[in-house]
Amino acid sequence: MKSGRWLLWGALLLLTAALLSVLVFLAAEYELSRDQAQLEEDVATVAGDIRSALLRNVQTLQSLHSVAPSPNAWNAPASELLQTHREMMRLEWRDAALQPLSVRVSPFTPGVFDFLDREQAQPEVVQACEAARRASGPAYSASYFWPMRDGKGLELIEMCLPVAFAGKPQGMLVVTYALSGILTELINRDLMRGRGLSFNEADGTRLAIFSAIPANRRNLRAQTVLDLPGHTLILQLESPRRARGLFPNVLTAVVGLLSLALLVVLFLLGRDIRRRQRAEQDLANALAFRKAMEDSLVTGLRARDMSGRITYVNPAFCQMVGRRADELIGSGPPAPWWPPELADEYQQRQEVRLAGRYFPREGFESVFQRPDGTRFPVLIIEAPLIDAQGEQTGYMSAILDLTEQRRIEDLNRATFERLQATARLATVGEMASLISHELNQPLAAIASYASGMLNVLRDPGVGSLSPEDQRQAIERIAEQAERAGRVIKSVADFVRRRDTEREAVPPASLIDSIYPLVALQAKKQGVRLQIDIDPNCPPVLCDRTMIEQVLLNLTRNGIQAMPMGDPPAGSGLRVLGIRVARASPEPALSPGRAGPAWVSFAVTDHGQGLSPEVAQRLFTPYFTTKADGMGLGLSLCRTVVEQHGGALTHQPAEPRGTTFRFSLPVTPI
């Protein structure tokens, strides 16, 4: 992945370099061709210049002849002409037979015609004049080398021009041009800077040179044909190749720069892409982190838009309300988890809350419903959802399921109540002791008076007891009896206060709440519990904690009636039965209530059973068969049951043991 990227970068660099070099090469080529074209153009210009200059010379010569029609008169202007035209070496006026009539030599190059006789050039003159005669116009001879004294020489060319005066041919005018002179005088010298110009033969031999540059194969050359009437010359322009840098011109430089800029931009783009990739990676990581966090939460999360539609839920929330996320998203009020009969209230509550923009930090409590109809309490903490632009787009809520919390609270409350009930029972025990003392006092007094009276009756003369004393004693008996009555009444008041705490309780829940304690005791004694609750039992109206105490008392008695080994472990009789069932009304016990149903609670042990003596005194307060017993348990149980309108009875169980049974009224509907 990484090496591949570097390979790409290398290829890109190579390509760019190649592009640049090709560009440089092409640019150089282009410039070369442009130089070449320039050269061609220049040489054509030079040739044109030469041609037109030669043409002008012809005209000048013709005019010269027309001004001075005689050889003598001609001499002066001819000399003058030679002075102004350095390219001309010699000017001759020849007759029709090509014999010179008058000759003028250029003053600038004396001695040219000294070394050789002019006659040596006669063939060229003839050739030119023949051609001129034929063409009736100027004609040139071939060029020829004219050696001079000191080994030098000049390349010369003859031009012959037939002249006439007043319609009559006057012979020929022959002009000898030096090729070098032509080059020197007839061209625009500006074009020649740094260049070499020469007349060449077809085979490349140089005939005349205007300016020379060092011979080099790389020099640019341009040739053009200078065709004169009668002869053709090749004009060559030579130019050295211009030295060039790496960026020979602006174009290449610009292209190079642009390429570099392109590279830089590409590099920046690459870096940007890498940064973007990293940012995307980070974002993906953050998303995964957030998702894991949301999935692991037990707190339900829910987002809603401004109209109350769900836009987001987390798995905890889905689990909480028992619906899938795709069912929930997009659903608006009324929400599917609202209990149907409370939906209106919730709707109003939500509108009020959202309108007020008040989101209490501690949240508010509500009740949700699952699709199966079960309900559970929740705590909702809501906050506005603000997007990156600072606009509120909806509401975010955290939802806590309070079921467990409630359960613990209930459990705590139940435990507390049980404790309280135990405390109350202890209070009842203490009360009993107190009451017994309170009652003992008047009873003791009454007994004393009664005995005293008996003594008086038995021994009338005793002491100094007058009839008044005796009357007083009997009054005292009445007083003390009344006092005892007051004590009893206060107890009755205390007990009656409990009437208000009755509630409807399903019998099974009564058994459930005592079950752990009973099971613990039973296990300790190796007794098996056999609980049989009629599922159709309606709730009973009772003071829950008091009835629980009764049940606890009866079950504890039952378990204690079966000490280890009696009945023996293998007999299958070490069973404490708890049986709850609907009972028929007991008319004997509740004559006024023939209608209402009753639920009977029976606790059966398989101990030794009750002897007739014990059975007789069973409910007597302070009567006990236990070493550490107070003798209050059963009597209190009976009191409690009777306060509920029921009765506590006992009967022998099969095959042995005792069944204690009491009934409670069913909650009236």
Add this chain to the structure above:
Amino acid sequence: MNPFPDAKVYLVDDDVGVREALSWLLRTRRLLSDSYGSAEAFLADEVVWNKEPEAPCCLLLDVRMPGMSGLALFERLKTLPWQAAMPVIFLSGHADVPTAVDAVKRGAFDFCEKPFSDNALVDRIEQALTQSAQVIHQRRVQREWRQRMDSLTDRERDVMDLVVAGLPNKLVADQLGISVRTVEVHRSRVFDKMGVKSAVELANALRAAP
């Protein structure tokens, strides 16, 4: 009919009804009684308890009372040397029975559970008074005996010890290095002071004395 015409029963109970009833009952049995509403009230009446009683008496004490309890009062009285002359019967309610039993173990005469069988209680009171009379009598005899002993001179005591040991006068005279005549004088003085007529009687009396 009343064996204790000068006897006194002290009643300490916080309940006025009980006090009056018991007092009335005792009257029907020809017994005099004084009532106190609390242990503190009884202690305030020092004449009753802070001197040795001369007539038989007993104390009926309620175990449970506001303020000082019957038990605490009993502990206080137990420090008196003549406590046995004033036997204590506790009156207890049901819950106080163990306390009362404990008190009996520590020297109380008896306890009676309320509501009591009243004439049985009076019978116990009479028994307590009998004990009280006996203790008072014994204490009086002892006191007199100690006075007689204290009145003897050293020489007379020496003579008495030897006489009681059964020695004849001659041997006594030899042993003490005095004349027989002197022994005889001393001996008659001892008999005089101790209120006896013979050496045998004296020996019996000495054996009986603590």
